[in-house]
Amino acid sequence: MGSTSLFTCEPSFLGFQNKLLSTTTCETGSLIRLRQRNPTSIHIRQRRRRGVMAAAAAPGAGMEGLKKGIAELYDESSGMWEDIWGDHMHHGFYDSNVTSSISDHRSAQIRMIEETLRFAGVSEDPIKKPMAIVDVGCGIGGSSRYLARKYGAKCQGITLSPVQAQRAQSLASAQGLADKVSFQVADALNQPFPDGQFDLVWSMESGEHMPDKTKFVSELVRVAAPGAFIIIVTWCHRDLSPSEDSLQPEEKNLLNKICDSYYLPAWCSSADYVNLLQSHSLQDIKVADWSEYVAPFWPAVIRSALTWKGITSLLRSGWKSIKGALAMPLMVEGYKKNLIKFAIITCRKPELIG
């Protein structure tokens, strides 16, 4: 008596049910669960789910507009990015706040992949290493090709951008990996794969684009085979404290401006992801804040944009890219204010028993 207690905090509606479920199961040992709903209300729930969960977007039309915006942003800006930064479209992992040259950044991006795999505990052992990988939000396939080469595995990448998918495939062919990696245009909220196909589910900086985090995580879990690693590296906002219902107005303001330029739906916190993963009964859930290790990245991107090559490329690419570039100082501001976090969340799907 009195040894168990329930949190009274519900930080955000995104995954609030799962937050409650996770805290109650942690604290009370599965003595409380979500009630079963009758079939008709589950059906209604799925129809209306978009409206509830996609906090920033209006249901239906909003999601389509967002997807189109994402596809167009990357169609437009991918070439320019690749030109200056190479084929990895994610943050680099740095030791400390040193000014690095572009080549240092490229190796930092490789290091990000390696540190991520290490954090998750992915084995290089020939028996245990991944053989079937999915790269969710694959960009031009940097991670896919790297992982395929590292493990000798097959990798499939999905992106909303036709330009990226095509470029990813060309690069794969050019690098002799056409038999190991393939790319297609597809929606991460509706992955075109059967259940349990992959033993490594990789989402490197794509989670921030997903308007329905619940569906996004469900799909990651669905396509994961028993024993698979699920790895999410993404931008989040800071965790809310128990007394908070939501972020402060100025914080929301800043995020909204960034959302606008990068075609991002409403942000969530890494705690929200943990709760979603817990709701799927996944094991070995680990989360970390790597904001300090990526600190040099945005200032470096800004510097690269201000070079002659950067400016001319931006002008050639188009308005969406320029808008994106203008939003970069906002990202720096967000990190400085400890509002934006660079988070890694990893877990494993349980093995089948017997």
Add this chain to the structure above:
Amino acid sequence: MRLLTHNMLSSNIKGVSNGFPLRLDVENSVSKEVEFNPDFLRNMFSKIDWKALVDAARSMGYAELPEEAPDSSMLDSDEFLKKFHHALLELHLDEGALICPETGRRFPVNKA
């Protein structure tokens, strides 16, 4: 804890056939103002067990909700939505307990 949350929880104690709804023992409750969002309320309505909400609200001292589960036309009434909003989102159980309806097991609730 909001009543929205309470409405989603059920006792999972082994052997219990119907653990929903959990009864409320209210020691300390408070009302916190929450921005009124009619779209959210309309979306949530179909997921809510109405009787459980009415009973829970009553145990928190709020008896304004209609006993009968309203039909969808009520969802257009601002007056109804405001009552629904208050009960669902603004009433908070700060201290007390949730009680399994079959076993009587208490789950204490306190401020985190």
